[in-house]
Structures are given as C-alpha cells and as structure tokens.
Amino acid sequence: MILRGREKAHAARAFEMIRAFARSFGESVHVEQDVSKLGGRLTMLIARKK
Known part of the structure; x- marks a missing residue:
C-alpha cells in the first residue's frame, strides 16, 4: 500500500x-x-498454507 x-499522517x-x-x-494464509x-510504502508478506 x-x-x-x-494519508501519511494516519499510518497507524x-x-x-x-x-x-x-x-x-x-x-x-500464513503471515x-x-x-x-x-x-510512504507499507508492505506485508503473506503466503498460502499448504
């Protein structure tokens, strides 16, 4: 995102x-x-559970 x-002021x-x-x-999914x-970039890595 x-x-x-x-928007940066409302990062929370x-x-x-x-x-x-x-x-x-x-x-x-597994985080x-x-x-x-x-x-200014938010990232999260998720993967499908097997």
Whole structure:
C-alpha cells in the first residue's frame, strides 16, 4: 500500500487495514512478514498454507 499526502499522517490506520485484510483470509494464509513501513510504502508478506 502506498500512502500519499495526508494519508501519511494516519499510518497507524493503514497498518490496521492491512492486518484486517490478512485476517479476512482466515486460517488459509500464513503471515511470513508483518507490516513494515519504508518511506510512504507499507508492505506485508503473506503466503498460502499448504
């Protein structure tokens, strides 16, 4: 997710939105890397469970 302008002031809300997106998949995914912020970009690495 790329934050622009005023969105950068509300990064905590964006963190929660990304975590909620990952939770919406339930137990079918595994979080390999939690949310991290680099500049205005938030990333999270998830993978399908086998």
